[in-house]
Amino acid sequence: MKTDTIAAIATAMSDSGIGIIRISGDEAIQIADKVYRNRKLQKALTKYESHTIHYGFVVKEDESVLDEVMVSIMKKPKSYTMEDTVEINCHGGVLMMKEILMTVIRAGARIAEPGEFTKRAFLNGRIDLTKAEAVMDIIHAKNEFALSSSVKQLKGSVSDKIRGLREDILYEIAFIESALDDPEHISLDGYQERLSDKTDSVLKELDHLLDSADDGRMLKEGINTVIVGKPNAGKSSLLNRLIGEERAIVTDVAGTTRDTLEETISFGGITLNMIDTAGIRDTEDIVEKIGVEKAKKISEDADLILYVVDSSVALDESDREIIKMIHGKNVIILLNKSDLNEIVSENDIYRMMEDIGNQIDTKESYHDAKIIKTSTKEENGIDALTELIKEMFFHGKVSYNDEVYITNMRHKEAIMDARQSMLQVRKSLEMNMPEDFYSIDLMSAYASLGVIIGEEVGEDLVNEIFSKFCMGK
Secondary structure, eight states: OOOOOEEEEOSOSSOEEEEEEEEESTTHHHHHHHHEEOTTOOOOGGGSOSSEEEEEEEEOTTSOEEEEEEEEEEOTTSSSSSSOEEEEEEEEOHHHHHHHHHHHHHTTOEEOOTTHHHHHHHHTTSSOHHHHHHHHHHHHOOSHHHHHHHHHHHHTHHHHHHHHHHHHHHHHHHHHHHHHHOTTTSOOTTHHHHHHHHHHHHHHHHHHHHHHHHHHHHHHHOEEEEEEESTTSSHHHHHHHHHTSOOSOOOSSTTOOOSOEEEEEEETTEEEEEEEOOOOSOOOOHHHHHHHHHHHHHHHTOSEEEEEEETTSOOOHHHHHHHHHTTTSOEEEEEEOTTSOOOOOHHHHHHHHHHHHHHTTOOOOGGGOEEEEOBTTTTBSHHHHHHHHHHHIIIIIOOOSSOOOOOOHHHHHHHHHHHHHHHHHHHHHHTTOOHHHHHHHHHHHHHHHHHHHTSSOOHHHHHHHHHTSOTTO
């Protein structure tokens, strides 16, 4: 199918050593030939072999030299888009890149839409939708684990798993349809038991993928971490130490922090989306009260809560309120200001937690609570904190191995739909329904999984996905 030729700046719009203008389409090489000249005027770019690079100049319409360049030629189908593709490597000034792009546009190309190069790679069958989305995830990866997961998805870790499940489901659909069409030669005797085993197997795989979704989100987006505690416990000082700079205002006046302060930090390959909150206490100050309520609300959705306790001040009703609030959450308790006279011990924390646990009739063992003694002033305990976070999320919920992680909410929703269809198959088996009932729900599961890799999606969804891509990719 003949397509128009598109062009865009493929590198960041900032001054740099090198800039790249990418051209793709049926006329890509011919258009590039109109603006390219080599020193000896030997032959046109169309005459060169694929996957070669050539030194020369980009010229304006009046043949005046615009820039000294290297031009790469990649002929279809062996290119990113599976179309003829040319990349002009020029000096990386923003003005220069724009001038060369406009020269290419005037020569016959049009400006590419966001993500259109990758969209063409998908439409031309070079990559499926999971791999296309992985391209954008690689660009936006916040840490080495998110990057590794995205690279594995680009290589096919998710699509291979989904295709395998679809093949298993399709085999059962084909068997049922063949048996119904030709009952004399294909028997369904004992088939329900076999289909039941296959249904359980597929459901187990789907459940495993869904279990990875929250881990995958944290790999991709970071661990949402909220710092809570009473006023003047050292929450803002902790944030400053973790960031490595004086980001939050720290004073001896209780209640200095009245609103949330958000920062992103990375260590050991993991990302923490840190939120410092207002100190939690009863107050008549309207602004501070709003901050306290906001702190409580944010804590509800946190992946991790850092509860900072001033060990030099006795526990009170505010601490009881905080412990109730963080009950059942992923929490690390920091006994801060360990450089001062210690009034609060670990046992004091345990006793208050057990007392509250008895009141709310919980069976949770508070002796498993993670408590670290810290001094943000002397930077004691910070290393122990970072190691504990790694332990909790690397060897607990998130481990860095060959696991396939679902990091895309669209994928998760499709897997949930497929799971629901497979549960319906199981229900039909239990009710001893006719075989064509199984086929209907199996086909529904097959279609839901097809949405993930792009075999069951409409044009509107495709356009929406690629509209989120950056220009030039």
